[in-house]
Amino acid sequence: MAMTNDDFLDELKALLGDSGVLRHPNDIARYVSDWAGDTLGTPLAVARPANTEQVAEVVKRCYEHDIAMTPQGGHSGLVAGALPDANDQELVISLERLNSVRALDPVNFTITVDAGCILENVKQAAFEHDCDFPLSLGAQGSCQIGGNIATNAGGLNVLRYGMMRELVLGLEVVLPDGRLWDGLNALHKDNRGYDLQQLFLGSEGTLGIVTGAVLKLAPRPTQSRTALLGLPSVQAVIDLYGLARRDCCDLLTAFELIPRRCIELAMEATPELRDPMDSAYPWYVLMEVAATGPVDLGSMLEQLLENGMERELVLDGALASSDTQSAQLWQFRESMLEGQRRRGEHLRTDISVPISAISDFVARASDEVMAASPECEIIAYGHVGDGNLHFNILPPASMADSDKKAHLHELENRLFDVLDDFHGSISAEHGIGRTKQAPYLAGLSPVERELVSGIKALFDPKGLMNLGRILPARE
Ligand SMILES: Cc1cc2nc3c(=O)[nH]c(=O)nc-3n(C[C@H](O)[C@H](O)[C@H](O)COP(=O)(O)OP(=O)(O)OC[C@H]3O[C@@H](n4cnc5c(N)ncnc54)[C@H](O)[C@@H]3O)c2cc1C
The missing domain is CATH 3.30.43.10 (Uridine Diphospho-n-acetylenolpyruvylglucosamine Reductase, domain 2)
Structure with a gap:
């Protein structure tokens, strides 16, 4: 029976x-x-x-x-x-009960953790040994290392340290039939055959359950400087980024594009926040440099700003002179997400284009979207150093709730058409899951589709593990 x-x-x-x-x-x-x-x-x-x-x-x-x-x-x-x-x-x-740090090796610069460890706790554990686990994102107080691995998470510091893919040395995975794959290596170099581990990075739980990981650490920075700058255009932001990469001795850890509307949304969500500068600017950059050695970061940043102002890229700026002030500047980045969430139903995207194409892309995509929906509101922000934009759209305020989903879907299709022209990606960091499945499948060549389906069938022949994510439930 x-x-x-x-x-x-x-x-x-x-x-x-x-x-x-x-x-x-x-x-x-x-x-x-x-x-x-x-x-x-x-x-x-x-x-x-x-x-x-x-x-x-x-x-x-x-x-x-x-x-x-x-x-x-x-x-x-x-x-x-x-x-x-x-x-x-x-x-x-x-995985929430698998939440122990198993080991930390400060000489090998590695930490071995259960997959259910919350990212923030792993960062804290690394700090206590004068090390840094440099993955940083808005959800770090709740997301887990296993989720970060499964989604190949990115975040704020990718331009210096890479995505999760570059921060994992070893994995322990329960395969869909219950067998355990122990790949918990702590080797910085290992070229033995196919790299099985990398298959799980970004696999979104479709190939197995990650239960443990060896993560790469960096030295804990002993000093950092944060600046919020006002700029006239997206092209000025891109030009400043090029300047910063060179002028900051490769010590840049974050370079975030923020439109004026996001500053307003942040102030709405967190009323204690005050407008950061005397005037409002169409675009802002929130940037950070960090170092471990005897480098004068303050002078370096001031020099960059002088250069930026001379070239009329930077119009104004607020430099944090303490950790508290730095945290206040970062609060704008965090609160703007909450401000958007409070606006209710909206289109969230997570796209990437070459850094050099960001300005043209924003202009073309904005024209396309506004032509189709003149009363919608575009909120485009992102991680400039990764060419990663969240080109989000709020539907017209007057639109009936019942019409919003279809309308936003139509705008997303138009946006993705423009993205195709720029050879961009529909998912720079959040993954495919269920919500991006249709455009993902539409973009696969027959060869890619065959390989992707073959990998899924090899790992999960019964199709029981996270079915319907990335690939359809029934092929
Ligand atoms: C405010 C906010 C800011 C964010 N900022 C960023 C950002 O800057 N960059 C970025 O990349 N993402 C960002 N995200 C998205 C999200 O935080 C990441 O995708 C994160 O890595 C998900 O981790 P999680 O533990 O919450 O996973 P979940 O949401 O629980 O799961 C995500 C996927 O991973 C699978 N999964 C979870 N755990 C495991 C496991 N142990 N083994 C196998 N599969 C598993 C799930 O089945 C699911 O498919 C943000 C989200 C929020 C809410």
């Missing part, structure tokens, strides 16, 4: 204990929606294994009984990949 779901969950409870399997609607509420407040359905249950062996055992039983699985980290992902689907049949496997 086939096993019922109740029997299956009783088996899991025997394995994980009562608090290791959640079913009551009150208990599972926080696992079914993400940062943006999106929800698709309820899971069969939420399993909360406490260690790698338990993850492997849960997955093995799901494989035996054909139960679909959704690995879940801090559910801060922005493409609905960690949300259980609408069929109420997926078992959410939360």
Whole structure:
């Protein structure tokens, strides 16, 4: 006789204990929606294994009984990949109890962690040993290392340290049939054959569940300087970036493009924030330089600003002279996200183009979108050093709620058409998940499609692991 779901969950409870399997609607509420407040359905249950062996055992039983699985980290992902689907049949496997730092080697500059460690805690652990784990993003207080690996997260410091892909040396993964792959190497160089590990970076939980990782550390910077600058145009921002890369001895850690509208949204979301300069400017740059050695960062930044002003790239600037002032400047970057979220339904994008094409792209894409929807509002900001833009669109304020989704979808298609002309990417860092699947598939050549489907089939022949993310549920 086939096993019922109740029997299956009783088996899991025997394995994980009562608090290791959640079913009551009150208990599972926080696992079914993400940062943006999106929800698709309820899971069969939420399993909360406490260690790698338990993850492997849960997955093995799901494989035996054909139960679909959704690995879940801090559910801060922005493409609905960690949300259980609408069929109420997926078992959410939360990594939140795998949250220990296993080891830190300050000489090898590595830290070995459980995949459920929250990014902020890993950064803190590194600081305590005078090291830095340099991945930094707005969700670092809630996202987990496993989620960062699964999404190949980027963030604010990619231009200096690279994306998650460049920060991982070793991985431990439970494969979709419950077998454990132990690839926890701490080697900075290793050229043995195919690089299996890299396949999991950006795989969005479709190839297995990451349970542990060896991460690369950097020395902890002993000094940093932050500046918020006002500029006349996006082209001035790009020109200043070129200047900064050279004038700042490659010590640039962040270079963020921010439009005036985002400064206003930040002040709306955090009323304590004051306009940073006497006048308003159409574009701002929030930049940071950091170093470990005896470098005069203050003079370096002042010199850059002088050069920028002489060339009429920089119109005004606020330089932070203390950590508190620096945190205040960064608060604009964080609060503008909350300000946008409060505006309700809007189009969020995460695209990339070559850095040299950013200005032309913003101009062309803005023309295209405004021609189709003159009353919408464009909010384009991003990580300039990575050519990564969040070209977001707020629908016309007067539009009925019921019309917004379709309207924004139409604008997204127009935006992606322009992006195609620039040979850009529809996903620079958030991934494909469910929400970007259609344009992703449309952009694959037949060869790419065959290879991608073949990889999925090799790792997950029964199609149980995060089905319907990246690739469709049924091929
Ligand atoms: C305010 C805000 C700012 C953000 N800024 C950035 C940014 O600058 N750069 C950036 O790249 N992203 C950013 N993000 C997106 C998000 O934080 C990242 O994608 C993050 O890496 C997701 O981690 P998570 O633990 O929350 O994963 P989740 O949202 O829980 O999951 C994301 C995906 O990974 C899978 N997954 C999770 N854990 C595992 C695991 N252990 N093994 C296998 N698969 C797993 C899930 O199934 C899902 O498909 C931001 C999000 C917010 C809300």
